[in-house]
Amino acid sequence: MSRVIEFLKAFNSRTCQVVLGAGAMRSAGLKNITAKHLALASQSLSIMIALIPYVRETFRRHLSQKQAVMLVEFDKLKHQDYQEHQNEIHAKLIAIMGDRLNAHIRTFQSTPREGVNSYMTVLVRETVTLHKVLSRHLSAAVVEDVMVQVFAAINHRLLEEYAKSSFAQRRGTPGVRLFPAFDNERFLTNLCLDSLLTDARFLHQKLAELKNVGKPSAMLEIVIAELRVPQPTSPAVNATNFNSAKSPATIPNAASVPRPQTLHHRPPRIPIEILLQHVYAGTHLPRMLSAAPPILV
Structure with missing residues (x-):
């Protein structure tokens, strides 16, 4: 069981080095790590996350009650190592789009x-x-x-x-x-x-x-x-007010007309x-x- 746990830890560590650590750019000659590479890494981690409970159950059937304490290592692998690694990959995908957004905003x-x-x-x-x-x-x-x-x-x-x-x-x-x-x-x-x-x-x-x-x-x-x-609002002018305003008999002295403080609200x-x-x-x-x-x- 210890060797299986070591294998699972090595798989997770190596995946992190190759993708998040950009090790594939040196080992495989890639120019950069793309969203496709990150998605494939997340997919491989999902497969292992799905398999770990079945591996754990297989060992549990053949272990004594005293040896069953070691099964907690499978739980740590699933929740602390693999799932946290997967969350980091997803955060990297979001960060990539953030970098692209900043580049576009410059224009x-x-x-x-x-x-x-x-x-x-x-x-x-x-x-x-x-x-x-x-x-x-x-x-x-x-x-x-x-x-x-x-x-x-x-x-x-x-x-x-x-x-x-x-x-x-x-x-x-x-x-x-x-x-x-x-x-x-x-x-x-x-x-x-x-x-x-x-x-x-x-x-x-x-x-x-x-x-x-x-x-x-x-x-x-x-x-x-x-x-x-x-847009500014102006008072409505109807026909009656317009006709009365232009009638000479009703035009008051300009000096007596108080100047409005504001033209519109x-x-x-x-x-x-x-x-x-x-x-x-x-x-x-x-x-x-x-x-x-x-x-x-």
């Missing part, structure tokens, strides 16, 4: 574009490829567990990047214009947000089509919608940090006014 520009931005197209394609590789070699439960964590990492990383973008950071700052060369500041800001919203909807649509995986949250779409600059400003806290916590942002959405600062 992100908060400028209005038509259609889906290139960084989002490549990110979705690589995420779909990862799902295809994992589905080919791993069980549906493992695939779902890994992909759900990948979805969460993508959402949170993109949220951070969108919040740091120029139009999100400088909105609401007195005297600061996001587009100095243009007059219609509100229009261009919302045009940038519409471009981001197109990216977010494309991401949600493509990831929701993946099989055996729960749909990702619409967190990005919610935040981008809240970042939009509201301005909604309250809400810091973007508070919005992100509500989104991360899964709660709804309280509306201070129902007539107009809040302005983020």
Whole structure:
């Protein structure tokens, strides 16, 4: 029995050295360790995890009560060695997608574009490829567990990047214009947000089509919608008021007309940090006014 335990420990250790330790790059001449290699390593560990209980039971039938104490080594192998090693492999898969996401975000520009931005197209394609590789070699439960964590990492990383973008950071700052060369500041800001919203909807649509995986949250779409600059509201003018206003007999002296302090009602400003806290916590942002959405600062 001791030799069987040593064999199982050696298999686990060698698998770790070859894949997580990148030993295969030296022994097999691989250029890098891909998601397929990680998935195959996880698959081999799953086979051993499934076999260990049967090996343990076989030895138990031939051991005395005093010798049966040694069976605890099989339990340690399964839970502490093999399963923890498998969790590390899955964490590595998520880390790989995080590195790819960071590389794509470097090309992100908060400028209005038509259609889906290139960084989002490549990110979705690589995420779909990862799902295809994992589905080919791993069980549906493992695939779902890994992909759900990948979805969460993508959402949170993109949220951070969108919040740091120029139009999100400088909105609401007195005297600061996001587009100095243009007059219609509100229009261009919302045009940038519409471009981001197109990216977010494309991401949600493509990831929701993946099989055996729960749909990702619409967190990005919610935040981008809240970042939009509201249009000013003007008082409605009916025909009676218009006719009476242009009648010479009813036009008062311009000096006697009090100047209005504000042309339209301005909604309250809400810091973007508070919005992100509500989104991360899964709660709804309280509306201070129902007539107009809040302005983020």
